[in-house]
Amino acid sequence: MAGIGREERSGSIGRGVSRRWLDFMATGWREEEVDLSPVAQVKHLARRRALLSAVFPGDTLVIPTGNIHSRTFGAPYDFRAGSDFLWLTGDQDPDSVLVMHPTGMGHDAVLYVRPRSDSASGAQYLDMTHGEIWHGRRFSPGEKAVRLGIETRVLGELPGVLGRVASSDRLRVLRGYDRGIDGGLERGVLPVTAGNVARDGLLASVLSELRLVKDEWEIAQLQDAVDATVRGFEDVARRLRPDGVTAERFVDGVFAWRARVEGNGVGYSSVVAGGGRSTILHWSRNDGVVEPGQVLLLDMGVENVNGYTADVTRVLPVSGSFSVAQRDVYDIVYAARTAGLGVLAPGVAFVEVQEVCNRVLAEGLRGLGLLRGSVEEALDPSSLEYRRWSLHGFGHMLGLDVHDCGHSRPEFYGGGVLRENHVLTMEPGLYLQPHDDLVPAELRGVGVRIEDDVQVTASGARVLTEALPTQSHEVESWLAAQREAGPREPGTDDH
Structure with a gap:
């Protein structure tokens, strides 16, 4: 310059x-x-x-x-x-x-x-x-x-x-x-x-x-940001090597290319976390490498030209298929995500959605043998044992900010109820740290978060990110299809 x-x-x-x-x-x-x-x-x-x-x-x-x-x-x-x-x-x-x-x-x-x-x-x-x-x-x-x-x-x-x-x-x-x-x-x-x-x-x-309740124009802007983000995830999948090393910085750059071509840029620092780094909730250095056999956690979003951002997380099996242990953890998180989406509706309390997601996660952890006691004991406020492996809530508001409307008083947000045309994320997760001796060896280093962007409707919820699959077998098929399609250049060939 x-x-x-x-x-x-x-x-x-x-x-x-x-x-x-x-x-x-x-x-x-x-x-x-x-x-x-x-x-x-x-x-x-x-x-x-x-x-x-x-x-x-x-x-x-x-x-x-x-x-x-x-x-x-x-x-x-x-x-x-x-x-x-x-x-x-x-x-x-x-x-x-x-x-x-x-x-x-x-x-x-x-x-x-x-x-x-x-x-x-x-x-x-x-x-x-x-x-x-x-x-x-x-x-x-x-x-x-x-x-x-x-x-x-x-x-x-x-x-x-x-x-x-x-x-x-x-x-x-x-x-x-x-x-x-x-x-x-x-x-x-x-x-x-x-x-x-x-x-x-x-x-x-x-x-x-x-700003909590979005008007029709804002919802269209968020869908626009989501659609660009989906294309960015596709770009990454098409360039992710199944049988060799891929730098996290390269993946970061591939998505940023899409974000800049279709919007103002990324809506927040992208998380590109391979292997054990998938258990680090806000990993954004993105200076590691992604290797075959690992999972790759991608938390990324495009901010569109009018300032609205998507916020999407998917976990990909680098080799093309999840291992048994990876799939076990993934399917627990998918079940929590599905249960949470099932209760979203106007008038439902935020804490109720959180409780539904927490219970499914705790039941899954119990099935993996990680809980020392019962599910009820793990969920008890005096214990919260399950939170060792799931530190964050089920989601947050989305809009002009990735964590939108953050100055709202509790009674209008986390302590309140959902309203029609709230747009929020649904993002349960489990993070089994590589150095956690309470976790069986085969599960260590597996982090899974599935994050969708969701509009609360009069009768329930509409998933804005439905174009990106979430079930484990669908993710595998989608990844294979993207790799088969091959790399593309944003802005020249796709919409």
């Missing part, structure tokens, strides 16, 4: 540049045409903001998208808009801030955005941080208003706006996203008291809770 010298570290190249060069650079630029078509979700945005407005009448609400962060000096991470902000505005650019100004009838929503960098002032080419020659053309505030269907003003007006309400007890700020806004809180420009922190925390919780 273009280098940064010492004179450029301030974010500007203006020092030491001649007036002649500046005058030359200020002229001769033709205006670039841009597509001002409304964003795909525009018809849903006003309704979403109205839902938020109804919860906080009379309050000023400040919801930033966030800033670009540095990976290393002079090399930024790719920007990802804050999910609450994205849900309310459809805007995926950094630094913007949504402010909902209270009115007698609700709120006026105003989006404060960074203006274009013009050539006359030199900002277009002198400002390395925001200049358009460095980073590409931005939409002007007026152009954004057309695309997003919202009143839009320049970001420079925001300090004055916030200053006028800083002392109000009717101000709520979504914290942790914008350095400037958080810095204002820390410096006392915006007050920080116990009451303010609680008010701001409630804003974060309500935003999560409003």
